[in-house]
Amino acid sequence: MTLVDILKSKFSNVSVHEINQDAHQVEVVFGKSITVTVSQIGDRFSASYPELVRDSRNGYKIQDGFAKDMLIDGIFWILNQVKEKGRVEPEIID
Numbered sequence: 001m002t003l004v005d006i007l008k009s010k011f012s013n014v015s016v017h018e019i020n021q022d023a024h025q026v027e028v029v030f031g032k033s034i035t036v037t038v039s040q041i042g043d044r045f046s047a048s049y050p051e052l053v054r055d056s057r058n059g060y061k062i063q064d065g066f067a068k069d070m071l072i073d074g075i076f077w078i079l080n081q082v083k084e085k086g087r088v089e090p091e092i093i094d
Contacts, residue, residue, distance in 0.1 A: 025037060049081075
């Protein structure tokens with residue numbers, strides 16, 4: 001199974017397509033504009049995604065997050081967060 005096939009089988013109602021076959025890069029689009037890019041190198045993965053972070057005024061803002069050297073379960077966790085919340089959130093928000 002390819003990465004595209006795995007992600008399509010795990011996540012319905014999203015657009016999953018390959019953006020670079022040689023680099024094993026896949027784009028997952030939620031709704032009209034929320035995008036997660038996943039890359040595979042061997043049995044490890046990296047992803048860029050929208051992430052909620054604390055800003056300089058002690059509030060929150062959304063910026064591009066990046067994680068690398070993950071197993072596929074880490075990709076599933078990120079994609080579930082984005083599917084449910086539109087972004088990856090910190091574990092504790094006060």
